[in-house]
Amino acid sequence: MKCPFCGFADSKVVDSRPDKGGATIRRRRECESCGKRFTTHERVEEILPLVTKRDGRREAFDRMKLVSGIQKACEKRPVSVETIERLVDRLETTLQESGEKEIPSTQLGEWVMSELHKVDQVAYVRFASVYRSFKDINEFMNELQDLLKK
Numbered sequence: 219m220k221c222p223f224c225g226f227a228d229s230k231v232v233d234s235r236p237d238k239g240g241a242t243i244r245r246r247r248e249c250e251s252c253g254k255r256f257t258t259h260e261r262v263e264e265i266l267p268l269v270t271k272r273d274g275r276r277e278a279f280d281r282m283k284l285v286s287g288i289q290k291a292c293e294k295r296p297v298s299v300e301t302i303e304r305l306v307d308r309l310e311t312t313l314q315e316s317g318e319k320e321i322p323s324t325q326l327g328e329w330v331m332s333e334l335h336k337v338d339q340v341a342y343v344r345f346a347s348v349y350r351s352f353k354d355i356n357e358f359m360n361e362l363q364d365l366l367k368k
Contacts, residue, residue, distance in 0.1 A: 219247055219258055226251035238300075241307055266313050267321045276320065279313065281306060288330065291345035297338050305333045339365060 219229045226249050233246040243260040266279040288302050309329055313321060327349045334342040343362065352358045 221249035221252060221254065222256055223254045224249060224252040229256075239304070239307065264310065264314055266310065267316065267318045269326060270320050270322050272323060281310065284309065284326075284330070287345070288334070288341075291334060291341040291348075292338060295338050295341050297341060301337060305337060308333060335365075
């Protein structure tokens with residue numbers, strides 16, 4: 219593992235333990251050149267479907283892109299990083315269990331909104347406003363009214 223401080227290619231594992239959910243292994247490492255310590259997280263590489271965009275393009279599922287979008291929706295909200303990670307873990311599991319080779323981005327967006335609705339309603343509305351590209355305030359208000367009805 220390459221050291222993030224000095225770039226040296228070798229490091230030794232000082233401590234290794236599973237995370238709370240058991241989905242990843244947390245490793246404390248020490249650079250064999252500069253002696254600084256850093257943490258890595260190791261997860262099983264899973265085969266995930268391609269995401270089909272609205273314009274027909276296909277791209278590989280990108281966990282970090284999904285995490286980034288959800289973090290933006292949750293900005294300045296009382297939603298922890300761990301909560302976001304668990305949410306994305308659930309979405310990845312749903313993707314794997316779908317058994318599909320390709321999944322429409324619209325379906326993925328609906329799953330994200332469903333999960334966000336359970337976590338934080340403001341984050342849900344933020345994500346929905348970008349995802350659904352509301353054309354005017356009336357569409358936005360309709361979404362808020364639906365949210366209030368639920």
